[in-house]
Amino acid sequence: MLEAVLTNDGRSSIAALARTMDVPVSTAHRQVATPVSQGYLAQTQDRRHIAGPRLLRLLPLIDEKQIIANVAAPFLHRLARALGTVVQLGTLENEMVTYRIKTGVGAGDLFTRVDMQLEAYCSAIGKVLLADLPEAELASYVATGPFPALTRHTITQPADLRRELAIVRERGFALDAGEIVEGLSCIAVPIRRAGGAAVAALSASFFTSLSRREIAEALPALEAAAAGISLALDGPMAPAAVHREP
Amino acid sequence: MLEAVLTNDGRSSIAALARTMDVPVSTAHRQVATPVSQGYLAQTQDRRHIAGPRLLRLLPLIDEKQIIANVAAPFLHRLARALGTVVQLGTLENEMVTYRIKTGVGAGDLFTRVDMQLEAYCSAIGKVLLADLPEAELASYVATGPFPALTRHTITQPADLRRELAIVRERGFALDAGEIVEGLSCIAVPIRRAGGAAVAALSASFFTSLSRREIAEALPALEAAAAGISLALDGPMAPAAVHREP
């Protein structure tokens, strides 16, 4: 019911609300008066209704990235099974990548841990997320370089990283070709919200180096998963299905 | 309910929730299962509970500034009555000040309108809000100068504005001494959230120029009102009193 008030933001008189949600006015009145008395809603001087101060306190408690990871989880499990590899999901927190999901066969062989924070410049997920940063923030990040080399393939020079990120931005996915650990390759694609911002990224890891052909084969599945997650987040109202994966 | 889940964010099993909100487990189970089936909440693989994707869709519908203005309204009315002047509340939207409340005697004589957008560099409210901007954003704002002079007192030079804002930041309030309209003076103070960020500012307007003494007299009332609003927003849970001012 709250929902109706918020979607109308501002222009919702009680009578109008009653009409839009098709209930008697007396019911609408009470269903609004109760949340108002608790501070979840508020009414303006001219008897319209808006969100209340108590929602303001709940706002910072909501962890957007956590919700996204939770929604994404079943997609990642499916993807990992389809590809037969390890699939991970990461988000960017003050210029570090947080790994939030790790699933698939061989997950134990990979050095990452859930909730681990890692440098962004050397991972596929990190590069995808960096590539989407606004120019000002990106500039301040690359200014912290040159970056420590973890293998002989690691990109260490700011100028090289910028060039790499431009490529990532254009082609829509990122690669890590043994830049963290020798012999470990990853492909990552962004997960975008309705506004177009990349709020997370998912990657598939391979314990070999990848040929162009292998990349081209894996990519569609990754992109389909990312698109599915975007749709679940911002598309038509979720089907409310209960996912319960092993 | 929802609130308990959010405040526990993450570590809330059903049994734990039942204990913290002191209800039988079966009740807690249902009270969680219902929102989960609607997408307001979600459960993780390990049966803990977090916010659900549907809340993610409601998030952008909540207008923080509007809520704040609504909470602040009664304080402004009281302040205007106490000072016998026009009192206004404004917020910063992409470097312009939006006037959201205007109250008090003589409100008709002042050129501002509710919902009007005005340049920030020349008003007291604008200066208070600019002074609180992060350095990066402030730099990009002053770079848009020099600014058009509206009166012979208007600050037009970027360097002068930076100097003025440094003073504002230090002493905690801003003045407008005929910088928009000859003969109109304003005093503005910031309204701060718990984090310390200034999310809005309130000002008192006088149709004279102000002496040091007059400023010193009005200031405590302004600051008390701002403090009261901050408390109502972030202090101990609001008293849920029904304000109904003329």
Place this chain on the structure above:
DNA sequence: GTTCCGCTTCTCATCAGGTGAGAACATAGC
């Protein structure tokens, strides 16, 4: 002014739907 119309607020008899004890089942720890 008077009349009308739409909105808000409150009351109260009715009954849908929430409640919570308890059983059945699933896990985890020792």
Place this chain on the structure above:
DNA sequence: GCTATGTTCTCACCTGATGAGAAGCGGAAC
């Protein structure tokens, strides 16, 4: 294995939501 703790579901009970209706309040039209 056993015990302790958590999850899920059922069902008889009764609380608390429901909505028609009435009363009060403006504002617009005439």
